[in-house]
Amino acid sequence: MDAFTLISRAQGSYVRAIDDGPIEDWPEHFTDDAFYKVTTADNHRRGLPAGVIWANNKAMLKDRVSALKEANIYEPHAYRHLLGQPAILSEREDGATSETSFLVVRITGNGPTDVFASGRYLDEHAFVDGRALLKKRVVVCDSSRTDTLLVLPL
Amino acid sequence: MSEATTTAAREWPEALSKVPYWVFQDEEVYRAEQQNIFHGPFWSYLCLEAELSEPGDYCATFIGEQPVLVTRDFDGEIYAFENRCAHRGSLIAMDHYGHAKDFTCVYHAWTYNLQGDLTGVAFEEGINGKGGMGSDFCKKAHSPRRLRLANVHGLVFGSLDNDVPDIEEYLGQEILDRIERVLGGRKPVVLGRFTQNLPNNWKLYMENVKDSYHASILHLFFTTFGLNKLNQKGGIIVSESGAHHVSWSAINREAESGQHYKDQKIRSESEYQLEDPSLVDSFSEVGDDITLQILSVYPGFVLQQIQNSIAVRQVLPTSVDSTDLNWTYLGFEDDTEEQQLVRMKQSNLVGPAGYVSMEDGAIGGFVQRGIAGASGEFATVQMGGHEAVSSESRVTEASIRGFWKVYREAMGFEIEESK
Secondary structure: OHHHHHHHHHHHHHHHHOOOOOOOHHHHHHEEEEEEEEEHHHHHOOOOOOOOEEEEOOHHHHHHHHHHHHHHOOHHHEEEEEOOOOOOEEEOOOOOEEEEEEEEEEEEEEOOOEEEEEEEEEEEEEOOOOOEEEEEEEEEOOOEEEEEOOOOOO | OOOOOOOHHHHEEEOOOEHHHHOOHHHHHHHHHHHHHHHOOOEEEEHHHHOOOOEEEEEEEOOOEEEEEEEEOOOOEEEEOOOOOOOOOOOOOOOOOOEOEEEOOOOOOOOEEEOOOEEEOOOOEEEEOOOOOOOOOHHHHHHEEEEEEEEOEEEEEEEEOOOOOOHHHHHHHHHHHHHHHHHHHOOEEEEEEEEEOOOOHHHHHHHHHHOOOOOHHHHHHHOOOOOOOOOOEEEEOOOOOOOEEEEEOOOOOOOOOOOOHHHHHOOOOOOOOOHHHHHHOOEEEOOOOOEEEEEEEEEEEEHHHHHHEEEEEEEEEOOOOOOEEEEEEEEEEOOOOOOHHHHHEEEEHOOOOOOHHHHHHHHHHHHHHHOOOOOOOOOEEOOOOOOOEEEEOOOOOOOHHHHHEEEEEEEEOEOOOOO
């Protein structure tokens, strides 16, 4: 499969894990040494390194999942991710870099469908056994604001 | 809320342990707070000195709802003034952080220098001798109001009231010492800035900050990994006035019995374990055993050390039931690479997605919704007695009582005779 198809398939599977579950599948879209960060366009532009979520391996992503299932307290809610087409920025035999826009709406309890986040994924993919795995995903949210809390990943 | 017309007509219970719910709901109270608290004789956090390192650097921030510009001029000094053009009231600058030689209002090009003096008015003399300002117009009389400023170990505070006491007197020695403990002689570096919108009145967040009782109960993550247990060595400092507080705990080097939590049947004894426990590997932040220090300055500032996660939080009310919580994550210039990595990992503990702080973003909203229809009822804050004093135990609500002690006086509420 070409890079576009591999990445598109992986992204479809990625958002399905978060939006419809099981959420335990979400870390499986990353390599063991993956880097994942959720930040804002303002921090990204200024080169500020911290994230609201910051992980430098897959174990930390699994910990995010177990924390949201076992430890953290929040009102039940769900996301729906809408992704743009990936723009392939570079590609090799064994990987590619891409950028994809996203919009995430959130439904909390019995509440309405609220726009929760928009932004872009800055990605490095590794092609392993016919799958695209994320080696690096920096989630750059357009707004600097997070409503209430962020517990499910973007 | 229709029965009361002025806040002075509101009666406040005499006991500090009773908090009327209308104080979180009433639009008039909210309006009066802008005047009595945020424009009153109190110090509000504006920004870090480190964020204004070069002449021309500026920060557009707020005291309550009041927009404020903080600048560094070419004389090296920091200035602050109201961010509102003296002409027709437009914002003078909009970028949260920026750099400028001077400021020009976009509406009619009135110009201000970095100290906030009005220096230019477009077409002041008119054109071809026609139009323009009258001869009685004096630029000097039309500059935005300047703030009083104080710099405490690199934290810049401002006040809109000239009668505010000196910052040293305002904070008191115990609070000053605890700020110095974290920031004294160090050069902070900003690692990131995030804003969390809280669906609740700002005072519910300040109560939460001052509430050391909830930390190990609501925030399971904290307790499971021994970051903070109420049976750790620690304590609460309440400043003399009641306004400010510090909650701290230190590594307990003696073996912990662990029995207290089991006895209370609190969720804190789960089997939960991290796959990457390096998240909580820490270094001694300033050479002592203290691993947690939450410090608040009245009305809306927090300096936080949670392990090696250092941050400042600015609490800005935006309406009676919504609040902006501005997080600035910090490191220090002399951090080693390993220390930087620890700070990055531990940034997961705090902020809008923080393992030990995300609940605080939601809990205020749960209270705001819970008290709808209960404006005549009261919260009870009796843990640790009825006084607002320091305590060795953190099973207390003393610092919450201190907050209300200062608040009800600043707002001028009548104190109800005890029945």
